Amino acid sequence: MAGLPNFKRIVADSDLDGLCAAAVLKAANPNAQVVFAHAALVRSGAMDSYIDENTAIVDLPFHENCGWYIDHHQTNRPSPKQEEEFIARGGVCHWEATPSAARLAYDLLSPVLDLDHLNEIMPIVDALDSGGISKEDFLADGKVLQLSRSLSLRHPEHLQNVLNLLSSGLSLKDLLQDEKISQHVDRAKSDRILAQKIVEENTMIVDRLAICRMDEKGVRSNGYLVTAWAGEDADACCIIHGYSDGAIETPDRPALSASFYANSFIENGQDRYDLSRLATSLDPTGGGHANACGCRVSAAGIESDLRHWLDIWGNRESLLR
């Protein structure tokens, strides 16, 4: 790999984007160990012992101790000073505003590596990670959307299985026919039916913001499920997940968190407001993309945080433009 850094370990986000980015890197170095995480775990320091100069970090917040940083989230981008210091001590930084981190990794490695088996999944990863899924495709809930929802730190063996199959050159079609994979894909399909019901029963629209309370429920939803339900009546949604007695280290009982998503199903819905200002207004470790981001719920609690976010939202034309 001329010009690209060596790495022995990959720390990647545990969604379809992070997994595909890790599959690209692992195709270049099949012996690399892949550790899946999520943004809050990196920001809390819980991943520190996995991160050194031989670690590539993809689709996650910047960490100065890694050797290779690959990401596309606006709020994760190291400052010019951070980047300078990082490079001075031998780090390699690839930050680009690509639709997905997997796309960035693919663009970096496809000149030196045969990645043709990923050609079919890449456009779907891009669309899923940047709000580019059409309402029609979302409602059709195809196998790749189901696969993407099946990926979670709650099922680490499934993450490693999909990763190994993808990085070893299996086509998307063959991957989806694998029996073990199918079981997880089917689980994601039926989970969505349950999540849909919870969204319908626990979402209210306040001032064109759809607020969905999935806390204490053990079910998760992405933004698409809520914005599809809200239709033309909301510009964005806020989803509360987790448990009041949860912790970020326990995937089965996560801490309370809020996710903000623009309504990508309405015209110009994607780039109307910078929602990351909501995600960082109470939690300095919050962030992500302007149209998809998240943060922890503060010690003040859900009701208090929601009032704060709704105050900002009420002034969105001046504060979030």
Ligand SMILES: [Mn+2]
């Ligand atoms: Mn991503």
